[in-house]
Amino acid sequence: MLFLITILIGILGASIALKMKIPAGAMIGSLFAVAIFNIFTGNAHLPQSYKIITQISTGTFIGAKIKYEDIKGLKEIFFPAFLMVVLMALFNFLMGFFITSTTDIDITTALFATAPGGIADMSIIAYDFGADSSKVAVLQLIRLISVVSIIPMLIKFMIKKVNKNKKTINKNLENNLDTKNIIKKNKKEESFKILLKKVFITLFIGSVTGLLGFYLKVPAGTMSFAMTGTAIYNIFSNKAFMPIKLRQLIQVFAGALIGAKMTMGDIISLKDIAFPVLVIIIGFCAMNLILGILIYKITDFSVETALFSTSPGGMSDMAIIASELGADTPKVAVMQFLRVMSVIGIYPILIKIISNYI
Numbered sequence: 001m002l003f004l005i006t007i008l009i010g011i012l013g014a015s016i017a018l019k020m021k022i023p024a025g026a027m028i029g030s031l032f033a034v035a036i037f038n039i040f041t042g043n044a045h046l047p048q049s050y051k052i053i054t055q056i057s058t059g060t061f062i063g064a065k066i067k068y069e070d071i072k073g074l075k076e077i078f079f080p081a082f083l084m085v086v087l088m089a090l091f092n093f094l095m096g097f098f099i100t101s102t103t104d105i106d107i108t109t110a111l112f113a114t115a116p117g118g119i120a121d122m123s124i125i126a127y128d129f130g131a132d133s134s135k136v137a138v139l140q141l142i143r144l145i146s147v148v149s150i151i152p153m154l155i156k157f158m159i160k161k162v163n164k165n166k167k168t169i170n171k172n173l174e175n176n177l178d179t180k181n182i183i184k185k186n187k188k189e190e191s192f193k194i195l196l197k198k199v200f201i202t203l204f205i206g207s208v209t210g211l212l213g214f215y216l217k218v219p220a221g222t223m224s225f226a227m228t229g230t231a232i233y234n235i236f237s238n239k240a241f242m243p244i245k246l247r248q249l250i251q252v253f254a255g256a257l258i259g260a261k262m263t264m265g266d267i268i269s270l271k272d273i274a275f276p277v278l279v280i281i282i283g284f285c286a287m288n289l290i291l292g293i294l295i296y297k298i299t300d301f302s303v304e305t306a307l308f309s310t311s312p313g314g315m316s317d318m319a320i321i322a323s324e325l326g327a328d329t330p331k332v333a334v335m336q337f338l339r340v341m342s343v344i345g346i347y348p349i350l351i352k353i354i355s356n357y358i
Helices: 002-019 025-041 050-063 068-102 107-113 119-128 133-162 171-189 192-215 221-237 246-259 264-272 274-298 303-309 315-324 329-345 347-357
Strands: none
Touching: 002 025, 002 246, 025 133, 025 246, 025 264, 025 315, 050 192, 050 221, 050 246, 050 315, 050 329, 068 107, 068 274, 068 303, 068 329, 068 347, 107 119, 107 133, 107 274, 107 347, 119 133, 133 246, 133 274, 133 303, 133 315, 192 221, 221 329, 246 315, 274 303, 303 315, 303 329, 315 329, 329 347
């Protein structure tokens, strides 16, 4: 019963945000509505196992949009991905050093708290390293919420600024609009039974490959495997299909998952870590804008794609929002995947080395 109430509240929040035309409104509206509900009642209930469903759905949705032509352009990603990982690590360590020098938070805790990785991943690894995992979890949660809430609005502002002449429309946005038109045309030409069969096969392939990635315990494997499996199917058959409307439902679940983690205890604890919270919010927003604009300037990435590729949010969250604002979603997903892989695989080693010498 609480599960249904939580989802209904998420849908209500999403509906309000969408009517207000807030960027990524379905996710942000759901997130804040469920968070407020949980803070005041403690009754929000959405098992974190549903994160798997969200990741599989997101990966499948992205994979269904990948065609053979997109694969040719993936070689363009390696240099910007390397640059992003290196500069993001530098920002991370600078923020960590600043926090530990201005507060009583130790260096290990500060570095894990500012690492652009997953909440659960960073908290668990931080615990193994002897850091204050509760502070890491709260600060990581604040990072994720601020990134999902603030950065889409900043990116929307930057898009308008960069494209202020409005003489040329972003190519990727055109592609997304073309995709919508093609889907509408297909709906008229193909019977409901055929479309349903396509959706079923696509979801089946995405689910099987996504679960494989989950059980293999590959970092970000659930989403990346679902995306890869569906993409391979679509590259060779061009028959993968996922309804556009499903994206908003995925956003509702993703927002509710994050919002359901917020408690009154988290709000109360913020007074003790208010300064680090402020540093993290400002630092990550600045980092996103600096890295995004840099990659936009030195590559052929569109401004939307560059900014979302360097957003330090959840891999699935950023990919979902990116597709809504006209970014090249496959490129964003691959860049986000490489970020997650580097954070989980490399950061802990670097943090251990730094902690031993400080």
